[in-house]
Amino acid sequence: MKLITAIIQPDKLDEVREALIEAEIERITVSRVTGHGKQEDIDIYRGRKIVPNLIPKIEIKIACNEEFVEQAIQAIISSARHNGGELGDGKIFVTNLERCYRIRTGESGGTAI
Amino acid sequence: MKLITAIIQPDKLDEVREALIEAEIERITVSRVTGHGKQEDIDIYRGRKIVPNLIPKIEIKIACNEEFVEQAIQAIISSARHNGGELGDGKIFVTNLERCYRIRTGESGGTAI
Amino acid sequence: MKLITAIIQPDKLDEVREALIEAEIERITVSRVTGHGKQEDIDIYRGRKIVPNLIPKIEIKIACNEEFVEQAIQAIISSARHNGGELGDGKIFVTNLERCYRIRTGESGGTAI
Amino acid sequence: MTIDTGTTAWMLTSTALVLLMTPGLAMFYGGLVRTKNVLGTMMHSFSAMAVIGVLWAVIGYAMAFGTSRAGIIGWDSSFLFLNAPFDGMLSIGDNKCIPEIVFVMFQGKFAIITPALISGAFAERVKFKSYLLFIAAWTLLVYFPLAHWIWGGGFLTGEAIDFAGGTVIHISAGIAGLVAALFLGNRIGYPRNSMRPNNLVFTIVGAGLLWVGWFGFNAGSSLSSDACTGQALAVTQIAAATGALSWMIIEAIDNNKISSLGIVSGILAGLVAITPAAGSVAPWGAMVLGAGASVICYFALKMKEKLGYDDSLDVFGIHGVAGIFGAIGLTFVMKPDATEVGFLKQLQYQIEGVGIAILYSAAVTLLIIFVINKICGFRLSPAAEKAGMDHAQHGEHGYGFVNLD
Amino acid sequence: MTIDTGTTAWMLTSTALVLLMTPGLAMFYGGLVRTKNVLGTMMHSFSAMAVIGVLWAVIGYAMAFGTSRAGIIGWDSSFLFLNAPFDGMLSIGDNKCIPEIVFVMFQGKFAIITPALISGAFAERVKFKSYLLFIAAWTLLVYFPLAHWIWGGGFLTGEAIDFAGGTVIHISAGIAGLVAALFLGNRIGYPRNSMRPNNLVFTIVGAGLLWVGWFGFNAGSSLSSDACTGQALAVTQIAAATGALSWMIIEAIDNNKISSLGIVSGILAGLVAITPAAGSVAPWGAMVLGAGASVICYFALKMKEKLGYDDSLDVFGIHGVAGIFGAIGLTFVMKPDATEVGFLKQLQYQIEGVGIAILYSAAVTLLIIFVINKICGFRLSPAAEKAGMDHAQHGEHGYGFVNLD
Amino acid sequence: MTIDTGTTAWMLTSTALVLLMTPGLAMFYGGLVRTKNVLGTMMHSFSAMAVIGVLWAVIGYAMAFGTSRAGIIGWDSSFLFLNAPFDGMLSIGDNKCIPEIVFVMFQGKFAIITPALISGAFAERVKFKSYLLFIAAWTLLVYFPLAHWIWGGGFLTGEAIDFAGGTVIHISAGIAGLVAALFLGNRIGYPRNSMRPNNLVFTIVGAGLLWVGWFGFNAGSSLSSDACTGQALAVTQIAAATGALSWMIIEAIDNNKISSLGIVSGILAGLVAITPAAGSVAPWGAMVLGAGASVICYFALKMKEKLGYDDSLDVFGIHGVAGIFGAIGLTFVMKPDATEVGFLKQLQYQIEGVGIAILYSAAVTLLIIFVINKICGFRLSPAAEKAGMDHAQHGEHGYGFVNLD
Numbered sequence A, B, C: 001m002k003l004i005t006a007i008i009q010p011d012k013l014d015e016v017r018e019a020l021i022e023a024e025i026e027r028i029t030v031s032r033v034t035g036h037g038k039q040e041d042i043d044i045y046r047g048r049k050i051v052p053n054l055i056p057k058i059e060i061k062i063a064c065n066e067e068f069v070e071q072a073i074q075a076i077i078s079s080a081r082h083n084g085g086e087l088g089d090g091k092i093f094v095t096n097l098e099r100c101y102r103i104r105t106g107e108s109g110g111t112a113i
Numbered sequence D, E, F: 001m002t003i004d005t006g007t008t009a010w011m012l013t014s015t016a017l018v019l020l021m022t023p024g025l026a027m028f029y030g031g032l033v034r035t036k037n038v039l040g041t042m043m044h045s046f047s048a049m050a051v052i053g054v055l056w057a058v059i060g061y062a063m064a065f066g067t068s069r070a071g072i073i074g075w076d077s078s079f080l081f082l083n084a085p086f087d088g089m090l091s092i093g094d095n096k097c098i099p100e101i102v103f104v105m106f107q108g109k110f111a112i113i114t115p116a117l118i119s120g121a122f123a124e125r126v127k128f129k130s131y132l133l134f135i136a137a138w139t140l141l142v143y144f145p146l147a148h149w150i151w152g153g154g155f156l157t158g159e160a161i162d163f164a165g166g167t168v169i170h171i172s173a174g175i176a177g178l179v180a181a182l183f184l185g186n187r188i189g190y191p192r193n194s195m196r197p198n199n200l201v202f203t204i205v206g207a208g209l210l211w212v213g214w215f216g217f218n219a220g221s222s223l224s225s226d227a228c229t230g231q232a233l234a235v236t237q238i239a240a241a242t243g244a245l246s247w248m249i250i251e252a253i254d255n256n257k258i259s260s261l262g263i264v265s266g267i268l269a270g271l272v273a274i275t276p277a278a279g280s281v282a283p284w285g286a287m288v289l290g291a292g293a294s295v296i297c298y299f300a301l302k303m304k305e306k307l308g309y310d311d312s313l314d315v316f317g318i319h320g321v322a323g324i325f326g327a328i329g330l331t332f333v334m335k336p337d338a339t340e341v342g343f344l345k346q347l348q349y350q351i352e353g354v355g356i357a358i359l360y361s362a363a364v365t366l367l368i369i370f371v372i373n374k375i376c377g378f379r380l381s382p383a384a385e386k387a388g389m390d391h392a393q394h395g396e397h398g399y400g401f402v403n404l405d
Ligand SMILES: Nc1ncnc2c1ncn2[C@@H]1O[C@H](COP(=O)(O)OP(=O)(O)O)[C@@H](O)[C@H]1O
Pocket: A007, A034, A035, A036, A037, A038, A039, A055, A057, A086, A087, A088, A089, A090, A091, C027, C028, C029, C030, C061, C062, C063, C064, C102, C103, C104, C105, C113
């Protein structure tokens, strides 16, 4: 099992979710984060341009079995891009998931995903 | 060392914390997330029922030494269930933790947990 | 590749970011969390002292190649300490990062970090 | 003629109260949209204070309350920049008067809030600069003429009863909103994705301020500080309370849950319905109008679901529907002495007034939107709409604290 | 008799100001509870505007200010639905009058805010529909009679000094809150878990609105627009400022930290204490009452900690305690001409008034809660309480923006 | 002499409106700072209500409006604790009067808001107790004398036109803010790190309340309820609208984006500039002042960037600059009959008044800060500043809901 963590732009959340659902991945956990990368995002404060250090992003976490990893990643990459790829579009990180439990039933392993 | 990530219902936070303390796990990190799973949660907007896509959840992160993993998981499973198990009660993910540092002292490894 | 997760005090965020930039680590993801550890933090409510269970913290996530891990950890430890180390200064966790993708380009691996 | 300081004091207070409605509306609407559009939505109200505030002083009062030219529009060049009205006096009978400038300011607040009301219909998806053009044009071409016709000596003055602007304000704004919403189309993702209020807490407080401000709106419209004023305030209060209570009951029956947005929707429906009637009904009449407005609006919103158009914050569903209901419904519950022409004739006048407001507002609004859309585009680009108005158009974020400082 | 437009204007304004207090209270209370209950808590105030707003017009004014039947309750069938009062006049001396309907509306706002005040005592744990029943019954059985006894010609009228409702409103609400809190028991987890305010920023603004509204509350209660009005406003202002300053000093001594909730608690304590006394004291007296109220409330809250009962938002601790202190304390600092019966007699009257209000409110409140609890249950199910009132009962979330849109 | 109930009513209302400005200011400032300082910043306003509220009643009115001693300061021992003024009457001409206590309370609100305004200049970095000392001392040594000189019979009375406090309030506060900001130095990290508003939504609503309250501020300053009052209200409204519109246009040209903070900054600039002039200009003059103030403030803020000092919430940049512009600029656009001494003489008076206010406020402010700093330190420790005022000094968190309950 793998744990996929994707950082995407907030305005792409709906599209990414739909793409994942098409890829048969329905269970996800989402949170607000802020990120710093190559992208710059200018705000205005009383006539002054300010470049915030941290830009709002969305983090999506997906636990899934090996056979779904590839299609999840492809679904995210293709749906999270702006115009074929812009600065700030985000990252995907994959780590190993050793164990997984469903609290409701207590069952564990691949079926608990 | 392992890193345990549990997604639970917000109203169970207090109970889970108490169960963990009883299991001698006192250090945790908690954050607000929203999740999508099998559970549905209906809101009302001007007479219309709306099914939000994302439901508020709580994520708990616990870093612990191997010998505590099992009791931590049992504590969470037994305290986070609604009436013996309902949709939306959540998940527990366990990943491997390679290193751990305590910023205060700079020490690392199992004693820094 | 490794994934570094650091929990620090909120007032240290700016300093830690500067230290990371000096250590040539520019891409990070930051989020608000709350934590429970050894530290106590007293609030006042109508003349009564209340000890909140959970104290606001900042979580920083950094994905980086092996050769940067050590300097990242050192940068965080030295910049996140209050007066040479106080309760509540935080923790650093390091896990293994198996894969990494840049959404913009689709490239993966060490260059996508 | 001597100045009646008491009436003047109440008119000054009413002016302040009606001004308070615009921030109240900004809160109400601001809380209902999604986080990424909260500032842009509030700016729709605040920019009306700026744009129409200036327009009213420059030319608006002249057009609405200047000497009537053939009943179509007012005009007095001495009214431009409020030159003459600044020192004028307005008789209120009994050899008493109030300073005309107070009346000018009171009326000016109505001109401000009307276009701000419309903005809820096309929330979250228009270009700010086009919006500014739109409200300026709409106020010039729709609001000033309508106000003139019904209040300022135009061809409807003295016919339709419209105490505080049910027709001039709520119907015209509701219809304009409907036309605009249909013309501009739905928000991206509507109705498939749930679009939930970012801050209902804020919306509720906004509704509270609207209720308070409405006392100035209705009771100020009596241009007096006597029994008539008190009665207008009383029926306003009663209709609002009944509207809220009725909505609560309907929700309890229909859903078994009473929502906070339901209470405030009922408050608004009641307030809108009583607006034209505040000088003509007794407390029981106010209850009938308040309750009726809630019922009819509730089902109008259900209907909207079915039809699928995106009147985002229900400008038509609340202001349009309750406004029409109040304007026509008042004939059935008015006090016997409220009309001099008899029930049937008055009913005809009311229907005429409503009909003309609907047709005129619909036609001219469509024209204005069409032209603006041709010239500079009215709707935001999809990218900007997805990113949110606040960041894309205004370079700001409403709640800095949600992210990190 | 001619209408005094100036006094009418001020009474209209006061009515608007007192109405503003209810949204202010909703903000104040709403900010103090936990996130999951913010809307439900605000609805306790807003639903009072709906329910009591209607009740007052239908029957309340008749019961409180109708012809007194044996000093026990008022009644005039012509007062139902405000039929007669709608056109009546109220003499204010000097051959001047104000429209009675203005007085009716002003008094109606007091009837609305009183049950809303109580709701803070059992915040976060009651069923909404039972709450609606409760406030309707409580207003009918406790508030209307009390208002009649002390203001409306009942058996206490002319005895106890209660300028703007210290006894009728704050003591009765404070005691009712205490009884309800004891009957319903503590919130789950109280006092073990810390239950921190979700939005102090909001609470502070709410307190600001309460202060502003209180000017209408107290200075409006003079039913005039002259020196007496100004004096009532002045002592209100001074007591609020002194209350706040005193609380700040106590906190600085006791804790070495001055908190924002402390400042606003002091403001409220001062305002409550001056309410019965606003017509009887000079500025120095207002200072004594304001400072004394803060000291005594501060220690009352400390005492609550010890006793361990859950008067969640300190309705008894602030309104009850400061109300009693003000009602009795005013005798010691009143202006010489404030009483015609001498100090001792007046003191006796005050204690009598307070005692009767306490006993009556306690007894009848207990009865009402008991009956409602039997019929349909008053307290939320533990599951709903843990999930939060907003979602469980109202199907809403206050701060959508905290989660994702 | 009889009491004019109408004028009294308006003055009471104005008092309530000006009181509303302080919570409004708390919202405005509170929204602009960083999350960790939101409560501390709001407490700067609320504690002024407490401290100056008491100070004014005890000694302030005596110093500002007591019998003038050599034109330097007022004094009447019978004014202490408002003993005499509590029952006094104030003639308003025509054999009419209003209760003096109403005037006392109205003026008291001005004394409260002035030091609260200053607090924006050193936001996010001062010790709360030192701040309390500072506002007490500043009001005693700067505000009361200035108010006496210009309004209370002092040596400038009757010379400089200052209708509602451009010089006494805005210039003196703006300059004091500048001096304090320079003395205390920049916030840690300023200007390197971006310090973004925690809650612009809140700031905008605060600005709305300020606008509403300003009607009391300016139109109340006429001490009447007649044409003069209406005119003051009208030019206030027009200047605010023009200020907002102008700022929007400037931003559109300079940045191509119109921001919500821009609109409200324009509103404030317009309101400040019209304050001294509200009795002397016609609508077109108000437009000139409003537009001019926005232009000049916009560039003043740009200049601040360059100079690099940290007037955190632009107290000098808005209140100081627009205040000076309004006080001097009014001479160029005033109505012919606004002065009896001719343009040049009046211009001289205005410049004199402004110059004296600047010099006096700068000198005494510096002295006060210097002394307080010596005694107990004015600036927060770096650790407390980084942790935030709310937690470090007040033991609270503004938005509990952002963290977990
Ligand atoms: N190495 C990294 N570690 C942690 N977060 C990262 C990393 N790289 C990117 N991110 C996250 O992804 C977001 C987008 O990154 P960005 O640098 O704009 O993408 P790109 O690599 O395509 O230039 C950042 O704001 C940050 O939150």
